[in-house]
Amino acid sequence: MKFSLGPSLFFWPKGEVEAYYQQAQRSEADIIYLGETVCSKRRELRAKDWLALARELAGNVDKEIVLSTMTLLESPAEIQTMRRLCDNGELLIEANDLSAVQIMRELKMPFVVGPAINCYNLATLKVLIKQGMTRWVMPLELSGDWLKTLLKQAEDENIRSQFECEVFAWGYMPLAYSARCFTARSEDKAKDDCQYCCIKYPLGRKMNSREGERVFVLNGVQTMSGYQYNLINEVVDMATLGVDIARISADSMEAFNKISDFKKQLTHQQHYSLNSIEECNGYWHKIAGMSVA
Numbered sequence: 001m002k003f004s005l006g007p008s009l010f011f012w013p014k015g016e017v018e019a020y021y022q023q024a025q026r027s028e029a030d031i032i033y034l035g036e037t038v039c040s041k042r043r044e045l046r047a048k049d050w051l052a053l054a055r056e057l058a059g060n061v062d063k064e065i066v067l068s069t070m071t072l073l074e075s076p077a078e079i080q081t082m083r084r085l086c087d088n089g090e091l092l093i094e095a096n097d098l099s100a101v102q103i104m105r106e107l108k109m110p111f112v113v114g115p116a117i118n119c120y121n122l123a124t125l126k127v128l129i130k131q132g133m134t135r136w137v138m139p140l141e142l143s144g145d146w147l148k149t150l151l152k153q154a155e156d157e158n159i160r161s162q163f164e165c166e167v168f169a170w171g172y173m174p175l176a177y178s179a180r181c182f183t184a185r186s187e188d189k190a191k192d193d194c195q196y197c198c199i200k201y202p203l204g205r206k207m208n209s210r211e212g213e214r215v216f217v218l219n220g221v222q223t224m225s226g227y228q229y230n231l232i233n234e235v236v237d238m239a240t241l242g243v244d245i246a247r248i249s250a251d252s253m254e255a256f257n258k259i260s261d262f263k264k265q266l267t268h269q270q271h272y273s274l275n276s277i278e279e280c281n282g283y284w285h286k287i288a289g290m291s292v293a
Contacts (some may be wrong), residue, residue, distance in 0.1 A: 001239045001266060003029035003259050004166065007068040008250040011173060011221060014044040021251070023051060025061045028263055029257045031245065032057060035068035035085065037096055037114075039181070039220045041196065047081050071116045072177040072221060082093060086111075086204050096213055100193070110134040115168055116177070122153045123164070123233050134151040135164040137247065140173045140229070144237065151242050164244040168221025170218050170232070170258050172204070173225040173289075180288040181220040193284075203252065212251045214277075215290070227280040227290055232258075232272050234284055235265040 005024055007220050008017065031207055032058075035050050036042055036081065045053070050067065058065040070080050079099060086093050086103045095101045096114035104111040112135040113119060113128055119136060130138065138147055138196035147167070154160040184194035198204075204217035204224060214226035218240070231238065238246060248258050274292045 001235070002244060003028065003262055004033060004247045005029040005246050005255060005259065006168070006171065006247045006249045007033040007037050008037050009140075009172070009222065009224070010202055010204060010251070011039070011040055011042045011196070012044070012202055013199065014049070015047060016202075019054065019199075020253075021024070021254070022059060024250075025057060025063070028259045029063060029248070029256075031066060031070045032061075033066045033094055033250075035094075037068050037071050037116075038177075038222045040070060040081065041194065042198075043181075043197070047084055051085065051091075054088075055079055058091065058228065062202075063212050064092070066092045066094050066112060068114065069096050069100045069291050071096040071097060071114070071174075072179070073097055074179060082150040099155055105131045110133070112138060112166075115139050116174065120208040122150060122157065124153060125150070126157075126159065130157060133163055133164055135166055137168065140168050140175075141289065144234065144241065144284045145286060147243070148241050160242070160254040161165060162232045165242060166245035166247055167231070167238060167243050168229065169235070169238070169246040169248060169262065170226055170230050171247075171251045171255070173229045174222055175216075175225055176223045178221050178223070181221050182223065183220050186218060206251075225280065225289070227278055229281065229283070230272075230274055232262055233274075233283055234263060234281070235262055239266065 054065050054067050060115040094112040094114045096116045110132050113133050115137040181191040183198040184191050187197050199221045207216045209215045216226050217224040248255050276292045281291050282289040285291050285293035
């Protein structure tokens with residue numbers, strides 16, 4: 001099993017992003033994803049900067065570098081930017097929207113299908129493979145049992161060898177996207193005049209229920225889980241199921257330690273007691289997503 005560092009989902013200053021990926025070069029990650037996936041107004045790094053950073057990493061490290069595309073596209077300009085990223089000529093692309101899938105199909109280039117694309121069954125997998133998909137990241141809300149069934153169906157149809165399977169295994173889960181910016185709204189700002197306020201919240205804005213339970217993290221137009229998803233106790237089962245890659249989200253510097261901890265589980269398995277007020281693993285076990293099995 002390989003371990004990937006997912007794209008950073010938060011808005012950080014350019015210098016901090018560059019420093020983060022310098023450390024990522026030295027981490028135990030086998031695959032590094034990078035790129036803006038949440039909001040096109042986050043312009044500390046523009047498309048040319050992401051391309052330059054990705055090419056620099058690809059030239060300096062013995063790791064696979066993948067460029068991730070936007071998830072919610074709202075204008076022709078955003079599509080043109082995405083097309084530029086897709087048509088980079090050398091780097092693998094993670095498509096987080098079907099328009100990116102279409103562009104990669106037109107370019108006749110392989111691509112990764114990100115977790116935001118709703119791929120829930122064998123028929124959809126077949127369509128995406130035909131389009132050029134070589135790696136599929138399972139949607140976050142699906143369970144281990146569901147994955148086992150789908151991978152078995154792929155084996156029976158003799159298509160399992162045509163794609164890698166990746167599972168989001170640690171971090172705040174992206175749950176939904178909206179045309180509205182919740183971070184701007186929380187500061188009583190209009191989306192068109194947001195003043196890039198989400199850069200003030202390097203881990204998003206935590207939102208509690210009336211009972212005081214942390215239910216969500218507001219991250220611009222993206223709503224995330226209030227708890228961090230943690231499948232560290234399921235790593236061995238994931239490998240047994242045939243999962244090729246476990247994804248650690250680039251939430252913070254803690255992600256680098258998590259990659260090491262997850263890797264150790266394959267050879268020195270131990271049981272971790274998850275903190276039920278900060279962590280969850282419910283989706284994997286077919287129970288309430290905020291729960292710990």
